[in-house]
Amino acid sequence: MGSVTEQVLQQIVNGLSLGSIYALVALGYTMVYGIIKLINFAHGDVMMVGAYAGWFATTTLHMSFIPALLIAMTVSAILGVLIERIAYKPLRNATRIASLITAIGVSFFLEYGGMLVVSPQMRTYPPVFPDTIYNVGGIIIKYGDIVMIVTSIVLMVLLHGIVKYTKIGKAMRAVSFDTEAALLMGINVNNTISATFAIGSALAAAAGVLMGVYFNTINPLMGIIPGLKAFVAAVLGGIGIIPGAMVGGFFLGLTESFVSGLGASTWRDAVAFLILILVLIVKPSGLFGKNIREKV
Template sequence: MSSWLDYTINGLIVGNVYALVAVGLALIFGVSRLINFAQGSIYLVGAYIGWVAVVQLHTPLPLTVIVVAAAAALVGLIIERFGLRPLQNSVRIAPLLATIGISFVLDQLVMLTFSPNPRALPSQLPDVRFQLGGGTIGPLDLLIAGVGITSALLLFVFLRYTRLGWAVRATAQDRDAAMQMGVDVDRVNQAVFGIAAALGGVSGMLVGMYYNQIDTAMSLQATLKGVVAEVVGGAGNVPGAVIGSLLLGLVESYGVAVFGTSYRNLFAFLLLVVVLVLRPNGLFASARQAPPEPLTGTFIAPSRPVRIPRWVLLVLAAVFAVLPFFPVSFYVLQTMINAWLLGMLALSLTLVAGTIGQVSLGHAALLAIGAYTSALLSLTLAVPVGLAVIGGGLMSAALGTLLISPSFRLRGHYVSIATLAIGEIVSLVILNWESVTRGPIGISGIPPLSLFGYDLISPSSVYWFSLAVMLVLALLQGRLLASHLGRSFRAIRDDDVAARAYGLSLNRYKSLAFIFGGFAAGVSGGIAAHLYSYINHETFNTQQSILALTVVILGGLGNVVGAIVGSVALVGLPELFRIAAEYRILIYGIVLLLLVRFRPQGLLGTI
């Protein structure tokens, strides 16, 4: 029985750690309705500034905290001023993408400055331990709890009782009305980003001290767990974020207790999905609160798509079709194969995210389902590879739609977070369901692509095959969009209330979009599996999902040609920057930011 006490204590301790990030995220979401994916990067920056202060400058703890808070706040102000403010009149999705780009840039800058090696960040508190249950806690646990709870309380008071706090809340509720009432919205945003960043920086430092370890990989994990905790608590609700974090810590800890360590994150993400389905506004959102996402028509702004004459497309298709006849290296062909495979995924996502407005952040899961299905069909049941790939597509369509269906009632950002969680769940199930997926060992010896008994092994044949599949999918999707189905999809995206009033069944149309999109993504995953010959649970990871979303936004949401152009660009750019070695992801992040800044509707525009 005493073990349960220990599990509870441990859950609260780690929940404490999550709370620090979640509070900052909640604050920013509360004001700008933005999930700040750069929050984890600020946390990272704070940890490294803390390292410089402690290890190089030997500052005492209070001074360290002040230095870190000030430096992180400065970073936050810079992000707000140069990264986000220029985007405030563009589509709602643009700032989201900008924060992803900013997090690339910040993470890479830290990595280049400090090397990717983990470092020790010694705690500056006396090393006394207090017995609690079977284990012990130290002064840092108390300090972290103190910082988390105090900052949540202070923020609560600030938002409720100060003029600037009122301004913040007014801005959160209705930006335009607040502006008309004379609220300096820019200053409010600045204040919020400064506070949130200072908090993020200090939390990175404290958590670094807590584990005596900081490294550049801590950023994404912090963001993921922080987002989960924040949404569980009710997005934008600061005290809710703290409670959500503690709850998340407890659920993880009990999950470990009952099922074992490898199931830990599975519980974290299941908790998120369950909360979103049962209480889409989070546990602690009051019923009176206005719907958090008045997103109809604003999340994805319509723009005039670039019209590309049909003959240009035909000429381009023909050029790419005859490319292997020219003396291009296999490296170029392989890069283009990667682009076509990503293109299929992007077609899928541009339909789901762009046309019907369900911005998915877990799309790599569809790749994984397709890849595993196709690999296992061909290996264990000796199904011919061509059929196995189609089987992968069908499985991905069916399973993907089934998994995503609980989130059909969600809107805007919540769809993204739910799909993010579902993506993680699929990856964790693959890791743990060893009897089928072979767990972490992965599946090796997957046969190469073949069609009607002919092996497609040479780069040219794989190139033609993947190009052909992608073009067929693109043509089908083009037809789909031009039909009444496409119009219904867009109607649901632009105004789901009006669409429902017109008698459109939202769930059916969303299902249809996911079935078609799931098939395209599953086929892409299936081809990839046979191309690589080896896959495991890490082959199709969160980075793939984020990349796919980037492609889709870059190309223009819902834009079929845009998805393909975006894929070629985002596969090609990092390859072009190869000469820059360690700097290439940094350059990629900057290019991404510039694109979002100057072309937020995407290269070819939203359809």
């Protein structure tokens, strides 16, 4: 029967649009880890702030999708830099666990500070996209699905371009490779790290706006679960490796979609974290990770 293939293809579409969100958030995790070896647990909450900035732009300022997206990305980029300068920079030479705990603290600060400022009530995005639905041979594709996948792919290509071909991208790669050597070569390490936070946070904000528009609801705690999932995606692809985060995100989205499609929707989150555990056991450096020999 054709309906089985139809169901499978539908799950692929669902998985890709879900996965593009994970991928965008995972990029921020991976970039920050790549450069200062910090798991920035506040990253999901930066996404939440981005979603609220976008919501404010579309409701109060009556903006359309692209300007709202740019505003949200700018707000989150500034927030990301501020967090780095205030909370993480003083701890750059402290133990790793100290910065990790600080990251968790920043995360709670954003979540519950957010509750205080915007109230814990959920908000709904106004309809930003047309409700057009394309029916391709029984497979339903929403206008929103296409925007989501296209926006994330455009942003990923843009990021790739920045990292590969610009001066700041070269600096980022140098700092990530060896911070002290980069410093000796005259690279401004502080600015490079700030730029990394800005770019990562802007990508998270884009994911937040897309999520808000797509699912129509936002609340101050919305960043927790996607944040954790994106972390799984980043580890899956090999944390610190940019293409790995993209692949990890899409892989996780598709897996979740298929687990639900098989009728085990309540096991979906369990499967996501089971994958994390398996990756950590079998290939701790992730799918794209190379085993780096420890320098002595």
